Amino acid sequence: MELSDAQAVEQARNGNGDAFRVLVDRYGRYLFRVAYRLTGNEQDAEDVVQESFLRAFRSLESYDGRAAFSSWLFRIAHNYSLDLLRVRNARPTASLTDQEGEARALAETVADGRPTPERLASSARLQQRLREALAGLTEQERTAFTMRHYEDLPIAEICKVLETSENAVKHAIFRAVRKVRKAMVEWEGEWAWKA
Amino acid sequence: MGMEGVTPNRHLLEEELIAHYYGCEEPGVDAGAHLAGCEECRAAMESLKRELALMSQMETPRREAGYEDRLWSRLTAAEPALAGRRPWWSRWGAARVWVLAGAMAALVAVSFLAGRYSQGVTAPVAGVGNSPEAQKVVLAAALEGHLATSERMLLDVVNSGVDDAGWDSQRVRAEALVDANRLYRLTAARHGQLALAAVLEDLERVLIELAHAPEGAQPAGIQDRITDQELVFKLRILQLRLREQPRAARADRKG
Numbered sequence: 001m002e003l004s005d006a007q008a009v010e011q012a013r014n015g016n017g018d019a020f021r022v023l024v025d026r027y028g029r030y031l032f033r034v035a036y037r038l039t040g041n042e043q044d045a046e047d048v049v050q051e052s053f054l055r056a057f058r059s060l061e062s063y064d065g066r067a068a069f070s071s072w073l074f075r076i077a078h079n080y081s082l083d084l085l086r087v088r089n090a091r092p093t094a095s096l097t098d099q100e101g102e103a104r105a106l107a108e109t110v111a112d113g114r115p116t117p118e119r120l121a122s123s124a125r126l127q128q129r130l131r132e133a134l135a136g137l138t139e140q141e142r143t144a145f146t147m148r149h150y151e152d153l154p155i156a157e158i159c160k161v162l163e164t165s166e167n168a169v170k171h172a173i174f175r176a177v178r179k180v181r182k183a184m185v186e187w188e189g190e191w192a193w194k195a
Numbered sequence: 196m197g198m199e200g201v202t203p204n205r206h207l208l209e210e211e212l213i214a215h216y217y218g219c220e221e222p223g224v225d226a227g228a229h230l231a232g233c234e235e236c237r238a239a240m241e242s243l244k245r246e247l248a249l250m251s252q253m254e255t256p257r258r259e260a261g262y263e264d265r266l267w268s269r270l271t272a273a274e275p276a277l278a279g280r281r282p283w284w285s286r287w288g289a290a291r292v293w294v295l296a297g298a299m300a301a302l303v304a305v306s307f308l309a310g311r312y313s314q315g316v317t318a319p320v321a322g323v324g325n326s327p328e329a330q331k332v333v334l335a336a337a338l339e340g341h342l343a344t345s346e347r348m349l350l351d352v353v354n355s356g357v358d359d360a361g362w363d364s365q366r367v368r369a370e371a372l373v374d375a376n377r378l379y380r381l382t383a384a385r386h387g388q389l390a391l392a393a394v395l396e397d398l399e400r401v402l403i404e405l406a407h408a409p410e411g412a413q414p415a416g417i418q419d420r421i422t423d424q425e426l427v428f429k430l431r432i433l434q435l436r437l438r439e440q441p442r443a444a445r446a447d448r449k450g
Contacts, residue, residue: 024266053266054273130252155219184246
């Protein structure tokens, strides 16, 4: 029978590496996806995944089960991502030249009409723009937005991850959405200028 | 945020639209009721939905098959306490178990083939199914499969760029082939199949070098060594010979 998260944690606490492997198998890809959105970089995301699991294993005793294991793991990943980004002090930003090149590519992609979401989505350039939009958020906004928008976590779980109030989480999401929408308006402006 | 306990009789604020979209409205604010009767707010809501749907198009890099095995290897290397209590079949991972199973089958195949070469005798075939001849064909196919898999991997390595992001997956593929290759080589040598053993030995060196390469790094000069040793060509020749076995056996019987 498949172990639940709680059972796997309990057995791993008793030194059963197999049980922890169940959690790694269950959440490895999920955590990578989340870490990639938090860091905006594939290699950093791999580091976050590995370090988060190691930290989780080494501090299993402190996991009290009040939050879902996935949320607890997410919190570890969030904290480590912050450490990583602060140390590197390298939030991805595009140069002016890059922006002009992307605006041109966007204009070429959609030269025969106003860009619909579907057509824009087909552009690799768009992926870069989406990553930049996320990178333009503060760490708290990015985490709250990622958890709600991409992972569909309830506000209450996000509060546990960020260790903050419901009101603070909601406002982080509101700010994130506003910034993302503002970025989209700027893309359309670039497109109109180039087209 | 929002009015308490009533349906707003003004246009909805942006954050009320966002809260409605994510299902986290303030208690008592019935944005849905307002939207039903307000065309302007409905249009604003549709615009928000379109833009957030666009954000949902953001892709994340795909992880290769066997990602969990690779992750686990890295974790156990960094934290020895994680290792040691897993059953052997689980430690190996599904892919490697199947490769080993193929290798075990091929051990028998090599033995059959070795016997055939050394004695120069072909047993008459009474029929198909479980006859030794039919088993030979089936088991030779396992060895041929190993050679074909290795050839494909070497071709990918030779054709990869220096900065190619796929080196980690080559490493995982090589890891999965090393143990099986060792079994084939030892068995071939034990049965006097020295030419086969020599090619498998060259292959094994390359596989080990790839398997032990640092993450994301191309082992220096690996592509040149594969090319210089004509390893891909040799693997292809061996496969052709294995494929010819059933035909040769039939020709022997007719002659």
